[in-house]
Amino acid sequence: MVTLNTLRNKGGVLLAIVIGLALLAFVLGDMITSGSTLMNSSRMNVGTIDGNKVSTQEYAQTIDELTEVQRITTGREGTTEEQNEMIRMQAWDRMIREKALKPALASVGLTVSEDELVNLLSGTEPSPIIAQLFSDPQTGLFEPALLRQFVASVDADQTGRMPLFWHYLQNEVSDQSLLFKFQNLIAKSAYVTGFEAEQLASIEAKNYRVDYVVSRYDAVADSAVQITDGELRRYYDTHRGMFKQDELRDIAYVTFEALPSAEDYAAAEKTVKELAADLAQTKNVQQFVSMNSHTAFDARYYKPGELTGELGAFAFGHPGMESVYGPVLNGDQWTMARIADIRVIPDSVRISNIVIPGNQKALADSLTQALQNGGDFAAAAETFSADRQSGLSGGDLGMMDPQTLAPQFAEAIKGAATGSIKTVVSPEAIFILKITATKGASEKVQLGVLNYPVEASETTRNLMYSAANKFATAATTTTDGFERTVNDEALVKRVASVRANDQTVGGMPQSRELARWAFNGKSGDVSEVKEFGNNFVVATITAVRKQGVAPFEQVRNEVQALLVREKKGELLAQRMTGAASVAALAEQLGTEVLSNDEVNFRGFMAPEVGFDPAFPGGVSGIPASGTVSKPIVGRIGVYAAEIQSEREEPTDVAVEKARLTAEAQQSTFMSVYEAFLDMSDIQDTRYRFY
Numbered sequence: 145m146v147t148l149n150t151l152r153n154k155g156g157v158l159l160a161i162v163i164g165l166a167l168l169a170f171v172l173g174d175m176i177t178s179g180s181t182l183m184n185s186s187r188m189n190v191g192t193i194d195g196n197k198v199s200t201q202e203y204a205q206t207i208d209e210l211t212e213v214q215r216i217t218t219g220r221e222g223t224t225e226e227q228n229e230m231i232r233m234q235a236w237d238r239m240i241r242e243k244a245l246k247p248a249l250a251s252v253g254l255t256v257s258e259d260e261l262v263n264l265l266s267g268t269e270p271s272p273i274i275a276q277l278f279s280d281p282q283t284g285l286f287e288p289a290l291l292r293q294f295v296a297s298v299d300a301d302q303t304g305r306m307p308l309f310w311h312y313l314q315n316e317v318s319d320q321s322l323l324f325k326f327q328n329l330i331a332k333s334a335y336v337t338g339f340e341a342e343q344l345a346s347i348e349a350k351n352y353r354v355d356y357v358v359s360r361y362d363a364v365a366d367s368a369v370q371i372t373d374g375e376l377r378r379y380y381d382t383h384r385g386m387f388k389q390d391e392l393r394d395i396a397y398v399t400f401e402a403l404p405s406a407e408d409y410a411a412a413e414k415t416v417k418e419l420a421a422d423l424a425q426t427k428n429v430q431q432f433v434s435m436n437s438h439t440a441f442d443a444r445y446y447k448p449g450e451l452t453g454e455l456g457a458f459a460f461g462h463p464g465m466e467s468v469y470g471p472v473l474n475g476d477q478w479t480m481a482r483i484a485d486i487r488v489i490p491d492s493v494r495i496s497n498i499v500i501p502g503n504q505k506a507l508a509d510s511l512t513q514a515l516q517n518g519g520d521f522a523a524a525a526e527t528f529s530a531d532r533q534s535g536l537s538g539g540d541l542g543m544m545d546p547q548t549l550a551p552q553f554a555e556a557i558k559g560a561a562t563g564s565i566k567t568v569v570s571p572e573a574i575f576i577l578k579i580t581a582t583k584g585a586s587e588k589v590q591l592g593v594l595n596y597p598v599e600a601s602e603t604t605r606n607l608m609y610s611a612a613n614k615f616a617t618a619a620t621t622t623t624d625g626f627e628r629t630v631n632d633e634a635l636v637k638r639v640a641s642v643r644a645n646d647q648t649v650g651g652m653p654q655s656r657e658l659a660r661w662a663f664n665g666k667s668g669d670v671s672e673v674k675e676f677g678n679n680f681v682v683a684t685i686t687a688v689r690k691q692g693v694a695p696f697e698q699v700r701n702e703v704q705a706l707l708v709r710e711k712k713g714e715l716l717a718q719r720m721t722g723a724a725s726v727a728a729l730a731e732q733l734g735t736e737v738l739s740n741d742e743v744n745f746r747g748f749m750a751p752e753v754g755f756d757p758a759f760p761g762g763v764s765g766i767p768a769s770g771t772v773s774k775p776i777v778g779r780i781g782v783y784a785a786e787i788q789s790e791r792e793e794p795t796d797v798a799v800e801k802a803r804l805t806a807e808a809q810q811s812t813f814m815s816v817y818e819a820f821l822d823m824s825d826i827q828d829t830r831y832r833f834y
Contacts, residue, residue: 190833191236194244194824200833206235209312216309225654229647232834241319244824245326254325256318264317266291271317280533289532330816331809341801347764348800349792352743354763355726356785357735358753359716361709363781369711371704379707380696386706387699391691393642393662396626397650397671397683398615398635402600402608404476412598416471416478419594424468429484429592437594444547445489445588455481459589476598484592491584493546493557496521496539498576499531508567508574516565521578530573543583553577600678612673612680619670619682626670626684639686644831652676658683663831716782717775726772726786739788756780763787 189197210231215221223231249255256264264271270286278290298306380387404412419436426432434441448460458469458481470480498521500508511528515521522538529535546554553575556566560579568575600608619629630637640650646659655676662685665671671683689698696703723729730737740751743763750759762776762783769787776783 190830191239191826191828193240193826194247196243198239198243203235203239203830206238207231209308210234210238212305212308213312216305225647232830236828236830240821240824240826244826245820246319246322248820248824249322249326254322254329256321256325260321261314261318264321265314271320273313273317273320277313293532327813330813334805334808334812336801336804336808338797338801341797341804344804345795345797345800347745349795350744350764350790351793352763352790353739353741353788354743354785355737355739355788356759356763356783357720357726357730357733357737358750358781358783359720359733359735360781361712361716364712364715366708369708369715371707371711375707376700376703377696379710380699380703383703383706384693387694387702388692389689389694390643392687392689393659393665393685394639394687394689395642395649395658395662395683396630396637396639396686397658397681398612398630398637399652400608400612400615400680400682402605402678402680404598404600405604408601408604409598411601412478412596413473416480416596419596420468420471420480423480423482423592423594424466429482430590433484433592433594436596438597439593439595442593443551443590445485445487445590447491447586447588451589451591455479455591455593459483459591471596473598478596478598479593480596481591481593483589485590486587487559487590488585489558489588490546490582491586492543492582493579494543494581494583495541495557496525496578496580497531497534497541498525498529498539499535500528500574500576501530502570502572502574505574508576512565512567512576515576515578521565539578540580543581605678608680609673609675612682616670616673616682619684625668641689644828645834652679652681655681660831660834713777713782717777720775720782720784723772723784726784729772729784750778750780750783754780759783759785 188200190200190203191198211223211228214223214227214231263269265274266288270291274291275286278287278294279285280287280290294306295310298310301307423429423432430441430443446459448456450456451459454472455469458467463469463483465483465486468480468482471478472480498511500511507528511519511524515524522540525535525537525539529539534541546557549557552568552570556568556577557564557579560566562579562582564579566577566579568577615629615633615635618632619626629635638650642649642659642662644659644663647656649655649658652658653676655674658671658674658676658681661671661674662683665685667685667688669685671681674681674683687698719733720729723732726737738752743751743760745760745764747760748755748757750756753759756778758776758778762773762778763785766773766785766787769789771786773783773785776785
């Protein structure tokens with residue numbers, strides 16, 4: 145069905161737009177995905193949103209729908225784990241919209257009426273989703289005829305896929321419009337005055353040449369400042385907002401990696417030599433490589449210069465069709481290769497096509513025969529092609545690299561002469577193709593590369609599993625458990641802070657199960673042996689961090705570090721007060737004078753020191769050249785600066801006001817949305833099941 149094919153071609157556009165609806169959930173993902181454990185809720189729920197329980201069945205149904213949409217728009221039945229996680233996130237975001245956002249907005253009169261939705265779907269000013277999905281590829285403009293053709297195909301579709309997609313599309317259009325209204329409502333509350341814009345434009349227009357000195361905090365011993373428990377408590381109480389945290393699990397873990405043994409290397413070498421002998425004898429290189437290589441066969445034909453290194457030298461060194469490159473061991477992988485095919489292939493071809501719905505085979509057959517007998521292809525495409533985009537151009541698809549086509553199309557035109565008529569049949573459509581031109585034909589080589597990694601054998605893996613299992617047993621029976629066993633066996637302990645929906649832990653691939661285990665356990669639990677690729681892992685939960693403000697004892701060390709830095713800043717500032725010049729102060733402190741010609745209020749760096757926004761801000765506040773600044777207390781140290789000269793690069797006040805307004809509107813909206821999520825009491829316990 146041509147409409148389905150069109151959707152697949154534009155699937156990237158659709159997904160980019162639709163993912164935009166979930167963007168806020170990703171930006172604010174720490175809040176959305178880190179709710180507290182529901183101690184008293186049913187184990188059959190994946191969470192609650194604004195007091196509404198989200199059942200596993202409801203969530204799974206939404207995932208199924210979005211997965212089907214993914215299949216429709218990409219044309220691929222399978223999905224990767226990354227795509228599955230994206231779908232789960234979109235499904236959760238939809239739950240938030242349906243159960244919290246839309247009811248809240250409706251209560252203040254923000255809705256999308258049926259008349260509005262009809263206009264967004266088919267009116268003169270359609271939704272951006274509709275306008276881009278059903279646009280003319282030549283002009284980029286919305287093409288109502290394409291939309292009408294799609295809607296007609298929905299009613300005719302017996303599979304149920306197109307009605308599902310159309311329903312999904314309507315929901316996304318409606319939700320996007322509602323979010324636009326919400327965003328515009330909040331944006332109108334953010335305002336920047338002309339005076340504010342003028343002041344900031346004046347400050348940002350100035351660039352300074354500065355001499356300065358810095359006294360770093362790390363040059364002062366912590367013992368030089370005294371901190372009492374009362375001071376720590378007062379600092380914590382007055383800065384509680386700094387210690388907000390998501391719900392986390394702190395874990396410690398040890399990894400037993402199953403690396404290939406000497407016996408494994410020897411066994412692999414024996415196998416590789418046998419494969420090399422068979423590769424030299426095989427009649428079908430592509431089939432042999434596909435069956436034996438641990439990487440997919442590369443069907444592309446290369447010309448000189450496109451393959452580099454030893455493989456390139458082998459491919460174009462005319463070794464003979466039976467010659468074998470290698471086998472060569474590089475790290476833990478053996479590589480061998482043999483030329484699979486050599487043929488003359490054009491660098492690019494121009495193709496025209498006529499698309500006939502799959503249920504009209506008789507029409508496709510008669511058209512093919514007529515065109516092979518010299519019929520007017522362009523006229524037939526304009527009259528009969530269900531792909532109106534190309535049909536209006538006589539079926540012309542333009543110049544393209546033939547090797548970028550889908551395999552069935554590339555195979556159909558392989559070796560075909562200019563003017564040839566070919567057909568490709570798919571379950572949805574019959575494609576009648578005509579090669580109208582070729583360009584840059586040259587001899588190209590198809591190389592069969594067989595990669596064979598050296599992997600730990602089952603025996604080696606069993607030995608590592610046994611070692612890990614022995615550790616896990618000792619960690620659960622020893623008095624001090626995990627820590628003592630780590631020390632007794634002189635193992636390397638790793639630590640991590642894990643969120644409920646983390647897909648990996650410590651960079652280990654496919655280690656989602658470790659995060660799930662951590663959130664389904666309690667402090668002090670020791671895991672059984674968990675297998676992630678070549679890693680056998682045993683972990684323990686060292687701390688359970690609840691969402692909200694972290695308890696004082698949990699962040700005591702962090703509070704102390706902050707207060708120590710603050711007191712060091714006060715001490716250093718006293719030492720740097722009252723200097724007549726930066727040079728005199730440098731001599732007094734026994735340090736060097738630093739210089740920079742490009743200090744600006746817009747900057748975030750203390751040149752030659754590091755990221756320290758306080759420095760350019762403090763420099764901009766110096767009243768006049770030749771005056772030593774007050775001590776500038778930053779994040780790395782305390783500065784004293786002296787402006788040597790300044791120059792101005794005038795800034796357009798109108799442009800500055802527009803920029804500040806846009807930033808204020810975005811910041812205001814994000815703050816309001818974050819507050820809304822917080823008030824919605826979103827508790828995400830999907831980790832129980834996913």
